[in-house]
Amino acid sequence: MEYNFSKLEPKWQKYWEENKTFKTNDDFSKPKYYILDMFPYPSGAGLHVGHPEGYTATDILSRYKRMKGFNVLHPMGYDAFGLPAEQYAIQTGTHPATTTQKNCDNFRRQIKKIGLSYDWDREINTTDPKYVKWTQWIFKQLYNTWFDKDLKKGRPISELPIPEDIKAAGKKAVQEYIGEKRLAYYDNAQVWWCDSCKTVCANEEVLTDGSHEKCGHQVIRKNLKQWLLRIPHYAERLLEGLDDLDWPAGVKDMQRNWIGKSTGAEVDFEIDGLNKKLKVYTTRPDTLFGATYMVIAPEHELVNEIVTGDKKEAVENYIKTAALKSDLDRTDLAKEKTGVFTGRYAINPVNNKHIPIWVADYVLMGYGTGAIMAVPAHDTRDFEFAKEFNIPVICILDPKEAEEREAILSGNKCWTEDGEYINSASEKTGLNINGLNKSAGIKKTVTWLAEKGIGKATDNYKLRDWLFSRQRYWGEPFPVIHWEDGEVTLVEDNNLPLQLPELEKYTPGESGESPLSNAEEWLNVTDKNGRKGRRETNTMPQWAGSCWYYLRYIDPHNEESIFDVEKEQYWMPVDLYVGGAEHAVLHLLYSRFWHKVLYDLGIVSTSEPFQKLFNQGMILAFAYETATGAKVASDLVEEREGKYYHTETGEELRQIVAKMSKSLKNVVNPDDVIDKYGADSLRLYEMFMGPLDERKPWAENGVKGVYNFLNKAYYFFANTNNIVDGEEDKETIKLLHQTIQKVEHDIENLKFNTGISALMVFNNLAKKKGKVTRQTAETFAKILAPYAPHLAEELWSIYGNNKTLAYEPWPEVDESLLKENTHQYPVSFNGKMRFKLELPLDMPKDEIEKTVLANENAQKWIGDKTVRKFIFVPKKIINVVVG
RNA sequence: GCCCGGAUGGCGGAAUUGGUAGACGCGCUGGAUUCAAAAUCCAGUUCCGGCAACGGAGUGUGGGUUCGAUUCCCACUCCGGGUACCA
Structure with missing residues (x-):
C-alpha cells in the first residue's frame, strides 16, 4: 500500500473537474466569503514557486470556509497585457494574442496540477475583448466624471456647473472648462520616458535610483501629449479610507x-516694485519671522517678471543649465546647493x-x-544655501538646553527641533508670537494671516496625476477619437470593445509614436458629416485591467452590463486579498482610486474594494559566494x-540567501517538485516553510x-487494518480535539x-497507538483536507464515502474532552525551572504552597535559605x- | 536622513495576555533491517562539563522594569523593504 501520489492526484483533479466540485453558485441565502489572489501575468517562463505560495494559502482558507458552510468565491484569471508578449512579437512576428494564449494555457495547466479549488467557469483574461470592453467602459466613466470638492465626491460631468463668464465665451471655452475638470484628460505633460521600452511610464513605476521598474534602464524626462488621471483629487479619500482596512500596517x-499629505499654509508675499504676489507653501508659517530670503523654482511662471535687468543673463543661464540636468542629478542630496539672485526683493508680511x-x-x-520662503536658522537645506551665499540667518526658536545654544542663537548652526519663539514680534504689523510653543505659534500666525487676507491654512499632497497612456501595441486601445476640428469624442458604448487592429510590425516609433499609428485603416475615421478624425494611438497601461478584475469575477459572462447589481452587493467587498508586497503603492492604490470613483457614481456598493489584505513573503533560495562576495552558480x-x-577551484564558499535567479541556477520550477513529490507535498511544504508573510529560503x-x-499518514490511515470500531483511546481523542482546535x-x-x-504531531501519536477508530480517521481526513486535499479525498473514499469531502461540515471541537483536572506545574526557584509537579487544578493556593514547599525536591533548593x-x-x- | 519589518540550535522555524525557550521538520549521531546501498523503523540531538544523576551558560549587543523577559521600556549593531532637496 504505497502512497502513489502520481496516480492519486490526477484522479482527484479529474473528479473535481468533471463534477465541477468548486463551481460557485450565487446562492444569496448563504453567508459569503470572497477570497482573492493577485492574478498572475502569464509569462513565458511559467509558474514560479512564489505563485503557489499565496495560491495555496488562499486555497486552504477557501476549502476550510466551504466546510464551515460559507459560499466561497475563489476565482483565478490572467493579467495578460504587457511588454514581453509584444517584444516577442517584434522579434518573431508572432501576434501577442497567440503568445498570450499559449502562456495562459500553460499557467492554467500548472495551476490545475497544484489542485487549487478555483471556479474555472469564472476565469478571466484582461486581453479578452469581452473584458476589454468593460475596461474601456470604465475609462469612459472616468472621462465623464468630475470631482466636486465641496461634496468630496466624483459626479457625472453632466452635473458640472459652468460659470456664466465661461458660458458667455462660447462652446470652445465651455469644452475647455469641462476638460479641465474631467478625471481623465489629454494634455502635454512632463513625463518619464524609458528609451529601452520606448514608452512613457508612471511615477510609481520609476524606482528610487531613477530606473524603470520593468527593465532597469534609466528613465528620462520628455514632454509629450498624454492621457492622465486626476488621482490627487481623491488623495484625502484614499488616505481616510485606509483607517478602516485590515491591511498590514507597512x-x-x-x-x-506616497500620498504624502502635509499640513501647512499658503502665504502671499508682496514683490517690491512689481504689482504681483508670490505665493509660497509652508508647513511652518510660525517661522515667518525667520524668513531671510525666498526661492522660486527655475520653471516658475513669474521668473521672467521677477528678474531685474542686470541679473537677466545670469538667471537665464542658470535656468538653461537646470533644464539640461537630469532629474537624478537635480535631486541628488549629496550635491552642493546652487542658485542665483534675481535682483528683486519680496516683502515679508509679518515684519515688512x-x-x-x-x-x-x-x-x-x-x-x-514652486516657491518657498527660506528659514535658514531652522531648516537644514535653507541653512546650507544661506551659508553658501552669505545670506543672513535669524534664529527665532530658542534651543534652551541644547549644547551649542550660542552657535544656534548667533546663526552659525541650524536648529530643527522645537523651542520657544524669540525675535518673533513686529510693532509695524502687530504680530507677536514670542514665548509661545509651536502649535500655538502656528495657530496665531495662521489666524493673523487669514484676517489680513494674505494667507490661509492649506494641505498639500505629493501624489501627482497618474500618467495613463503607453506607446505600446499590446494594451487596451483608448475608446477615443480626435477630430480634425479639435473635438474629442468617445466611442459609443454599443461599439465597444474597440479592438486592436492587426499589424505587420509592432515596433514603436523612436520619438514616442505608438505602433498603432502604423494601422492606417484602423486609425482614420470619418463621421456621417464627412468630418475626419484619428483614433487615439496610445494604449492603456497594464494597470488598467488589474484595477477592476475583482469586480468582473462576480459576473464574468455578463454581456449587458459590467456586472449584475445584486451579485455585486452580495459578493463585495473582497474578504481577503493575498499577494506580494510589491504592489503596495501601484496596483493597490490605483484599484482603490477606480473603486472610489465607481462608488461615487453608484456603480459599486462598497467604498473600498479589499477589506483584508495579506502579503506573502518572497520565496528565496540558498546561493553561494566566494570570500570576495562573487556569486557562484549552484551547479x-x-x-x-x-x-x-567550488567544484572547479576548490575554494570554500559561503552560503547566503538570495532571490532565485537564472544566473545563479537556483530557480525552482513547481512542475519538477510535483513530479518528484506530488502536489500535496508542494502545497504542504510552501506552507510549512515558515510564517506566510516572511521571506524564506527554499530547501x-x-x-x-x-x-x-x-x-x-497515508501508510497508516489508508490501511483499514488500523481503523477499528468501538470507543477511541482517551489520549488519542483528546489530542484529536486539540488538533482540530489548533488547525482551525x-x-x-x-x-x-x-x-x-x-x-504531524497527531499523526505521530496515531502511528504510535497503532489503531484509531473510523470516526477519528474520518475527522483526521477532514482537517487534513484543506492542506492536502488529494490525499484527504483518497482517505475519505477509502472509508467508504462516495462523494467529495469538500463540503463535509468541519468537525466540532468537543470542549469537554479538553478539560483538565490536573496540571503539570513547572516549579521554579528564583525564576529558574527546577522540577515539575502534577497538582489538581482545584487545589487552593495555600495548600499548593504547603504541598510544594514540603516536596523533597523543593527542600533541596530551599536548603537553609x-x-x-x-x-x-x-x-x-x-x-x-x-x- | 526619515518610515516600516526582522535577528532564537548546524539549518527552516515554535513559544495565548510577561510564566517550562527550542514544538514540528531538516540535518547529524548511534542502532535495527539489508550481501550492500536507498527506503523504512527505533533511540539521541541548544552549547559547555559529566558515564550518568546533575550543574553552568543561553533568544543580535549593552542597560532597565519584574518573583519571572524571546515577549515590556531605553540606548545601540547588523540585515531586508520603502522613500527622500516634498518646503
Whole structure:
C-alpha cells in the first residue's frame, strides 16, 4: 500500500473537474466569503514557486470556509497585457494574442496540477475583448466624471456647473472648462520616458535610483501629449479610507507616504516694485519671522517678471543649465546647493522686511506652489544655501538646553527641533508670537494671516496625476477619437470593445509614436458629416485591467452590463486579498482610486474594494559566494561535511540567501517538485516553510520532510487494518480535539506552518497507538483536507464515502474532552525551572504552597535559605523566591 | 536622513495576555533491517562539563522594569523593504 501520489492526484483533479466540485453558485441565502489572489501575468517562463505560495494559502482558507458552510468565491484569471508578449512579437512576428494564449494555457495547466479549488467557469483574461470592453467602459466613466470638492465626491460631468463668464465665451471655452475638470484628460505633460521600452511610464513605476521598474534602464524626462488621471483629487479619500482596512500596517504606511499629505499654509508675499504676489507653501508659517530670503523654482511662471535687468543673463543661464540636468542629478542630496539672485526683493508680511528672491533648483515646481520662503536658522537645506551665499540667518526658536545654544542663537548652526519663539514680534504689523510653543505659534500666525487676507491654512499632497497612456501595441486601445476640428469624442458604448487592429510590425516609433499609428485603416475615421478624425494611438497601461478584475469575477459572462447589481452587493467587498508586497503603492492604490470613483457614481456598493489584505513573503533560495562576495552558480557548488566548495577551484564558499535567479541556477520550477513529490507535498511544504508573510529560503530537504509526513499518514490511515470500531483511546481523542482546535485557529489566522505541525504531531501519536477508530480517521481526513486535499479525498473514499469531502461540515471541537483536572506545574526557584509537579487544578493556593514547599525536591533548593515569596499562577507556573 | 519589518540550535522555524525557550521538520549521531546501498523503523540531538544523576551558560549587543523577559521600556549593531532637496 504505497502512497502513489502520481496516480492519486490526477484522479482527484479529474473528479473535481468533471463534477465541477468548486463551481460557485450565487446562492444569496448563504453567508459569503470572497477570497482573492493577485492574478498572475502569464509569462513565458511559467509558474514560479512564489505563485503557489499565496495560491495555496488562499486555497486552504477557501476549502476550510466551504466546510464551515460559507459560499466561497475563489476565482483565478490572467493579467495578460504587457511588454514581453509584444517584444516577442517584434522579434518573431508572432501576434501577442497567440503568445498570450499559449502562456495562459500553460499557467492554467500548472495551476490545475497544484489542485487549487478555483471556479474555472469564472476565469478571466484582461486581453479578452469581452473584458476589454468593460475596461474601456470604465475609462469612459472616468472621462465623464468630475470631482466636486465641496461634496468630496466624483459626479457625472453632466452635473458640472459652468460659470456664466465661461458660458458667455462660447462652446470652445465651455469644452475647455469641462476638460479641465474631467478625471481623465489629454494634455502635454512632463513625463518619464524609458528609451529601452520606448514608452512613457508612471511615477510609481520609476524606482528610487531613477530606473524603470520593468527593465532597469534609466528613465528620462520628455514632454509629450498624454492621457492622465486626476488621482490627487481623491488623495484625502484614499488616505481616510485606509483607517478602516485590515491591511498590514507597512502597506498602509507606504500608501500614506506616497500620498504624502502635509499640513501647512499658503502665504502671499508682496514683490517690491512689481504689482504681483508670490505665493509660497509652508508647513511652518510660525517661522515667518525667520524668513531671510525666498526661492522660486527655475520653471516658475513669474521668473521672467521677477528678474531685474542686470541679473537677466545670469538667471537665464542658470535656468538653461537646470533644464539640461537630469532629474537624478537635480535631486541628488549629496550635491552642493546652487542658485542665483534675481535682483528683486519680496516683502515679508509679518515684519515688512525686504528679503531677496533667488532662483534655485532645490525648489521643485511640482510641489506646493514652486516657491518657498527660506528659514535658514531652522531648516537644514535653507541653512546650507544661506551659508553658501552669505545670506543672513535669524534664529527665532530658542534651543534652551541644547549644547551649542550660542552657535544656534548667533546663526552659525541650524536648529530643527522645537523651542520657544524669540525675535518673533513686529510693532509695524502687530504680530507677536514670542514665548509661545509651536502649535500655538502656528495657530496665531495662521489666524493673523487669514484676517489680513494674505494667507490661509492649506494641505498639500505629493501624489501627482497618474500618467495613463503607453506607446505600446499590446494594451487596451483608448475608446477615443480626435477630430480634425479639435473635438474629442468617445466611442459609443454599443461599439465597444474597440479592438486592436492587426499589424505587420509592432515596433514603436523612436520619438514616442505608438505602433498603432502604423494601422492606417484602423486609425482614420470619418463621421456621417464627412468630418475626419484619428483614433487615439496610445494604449492603456497594464494597470488598467488589474484595477477592476475583482469586480468582473462576480459576473464574468455578463454581456449587458459590467456586472449584475445584486451579485455585486452580495459578493463585495473582497474578504481577503493575498499577494506580494510589491504592489503596495501601484496596483493597490490605483484599484482603490477606480473603486472610489465607481462608488461615487453608484456603480459599486462598497467604498473600498479589499477589506483584508495579506502579503506573502518572497520565496528565496540558498546561493553561494566566494570570500570576495562573487556569486557562484549552484551547479558549481558541492557540499562536504556541512561546508561548501567550488567544484572547479576548490575554494570554500559561503552560503547566503538570495532571490532565485537564472544566473545563479537556483530557480525552482513547481512542475519538477510535483513530479518528484506530488502536489500535496508542494502545497504542504510552501506552507510549512515558515510564517506566510516572511521571506524564506527554499530547501529541497524540507520538501522531503513534508513528503515523509504524507507518506506516513497515508501508510497508516489508508490501511483499514488500523481503523477499528468501538470507543477511541482517551489520549488519542483528546489530542484529536486539540488538533482540530489548533488547525482551525491557525487557518483563521493564516498561520499554516504551525497548523501543519499540529497535524504531524497527531499523526505521530496515531502511528504510535497503532489503531484509531473510523470516526477519528474520518475527522483526521477532514482537517487534513484543506492542506492536502488529494490525499484527504483518497482517505475519505477509502472509508467508504462516495462523494467529495469538500463540503463535509468541519468537525466540532468537543470542549469537554479538553478539560483538565490536573496540571503539570513547572516549579521554579528564583525564576529558574527546577522540577515539575502534577497538582489538581482545584487545589487552593495555600495548600499548593504547603504541598510544594514540603516536596523533597523543593527542600533541596530551599536548603537553609528563607522562602521570601511564593508565586502561583493557576495553570501556568509556580515560582519560589528564596534568599 | 526619515518610515516600516526582522535577528532564537548546524539549518527552516515554535513559544495565548510577561510564566517550562527550542514544538514540528531538516540535518547529524548511534542502532535495527539489508550481501550492500536507498527506503523504512527505533533511540539521541541548544552549547559547555559529566558515564550518568546533575550543574553552568543561553533568544543580535549593552542597560532597565519584574518573583519571572524571546515577549515590556531605553540606548545601540547588523540585515531586508520603502522613500527622500516634498518646503
